Amino acid sequence: MNQKIDQFDQKILQLLQDDARMSHAEIGRQVHLSQPAVSERIKRLESSNIIRGYRADINPKALGYDITAMIRVSTQQGRPYSQYVSDCPEIVDCYTVTGEDGAVMRVLARDVEHLQRIINELNAFGSTSTAIVLTTHVAGKAIAIPNPD
Structure with a gap:
C-alpha cells in the first residue's frame, strides 16, 4: 500500500x-x-484509490438469476476474450489466472439453457470447464484493514 x-x-x-x-x-x-x-x-x-467506489449488494435470485457458476477458460493464443467478458452482463467477475486456465469467471444465469448459451459463446475463446455453485459460504467479505505501523 x-x-x-x-x-x-x-x-x-x-x-x-x-x-x-x-x-x-x-x-x-x-x-x-x-x-x-x-x-x-x-x-x-x-x-488515493484505497476506496474505489460504493455499490449496492443486489440479490441475483431476486432478479431471476437462479444459477451462479464458475467457468474456467483455457484461452487459446490469438483469441482474446476481454471484450466479450466486458460486454457480457452475466459475467460479473473475470480474473486472468496462472496455471492451465487463462481465466476464471463468475457467471449468473437464469436457467441451464441460459448458462449453456454463455458456455457455447465462451468456447469460441478456448475450452471451458464449468462448476455450478451449490452454496455460498463467504461472499463480499470485508477486506481486513492492516494495523497502522
Whole structure:
C-alpha cells in the first residue's frame, strides 16, 4: 500500500465496509472526529484509490438469476476474450489466472439453457470447464484493514 493509514482511517474503512451509506456525521461520532475531518479523510482515501467506489449488494435470485457458476477458460493464443467478458452482463467477475486456465469467471444465469448459451459463446475463446455453485459460504467479505505501523 502506497499510502499510510492511521487508526482513524482504519476505523473509517471498516465502518464504510459495514455500511457504505453511513453518514459522515455518524462516522465522526463513532471515530471521535468532526464531520468535516471525516469527509476530508474519505476524500483522501478515494483520491488515493484505497476506496474505489460504493455499490449496492443486489440479490441475483431476486432478479431471476437462479444459477451462479464458475467457468474456467483455457484461452487459446490469438483469441482474446476481454471484450466479450466486458460486454457480457452475466459475467460479473473475470480474473486472468496462472496455471492451465487463462481465466476464471463468475457467471449468473437464469436457467441451464441460459448458462449453456454463455458456455457455447465462451468456447469460441478456448475450452471451458464449468462448476455450478451449490452454496455460498463467504461472499463480499470485508477486506481486513492492516494495523497502522
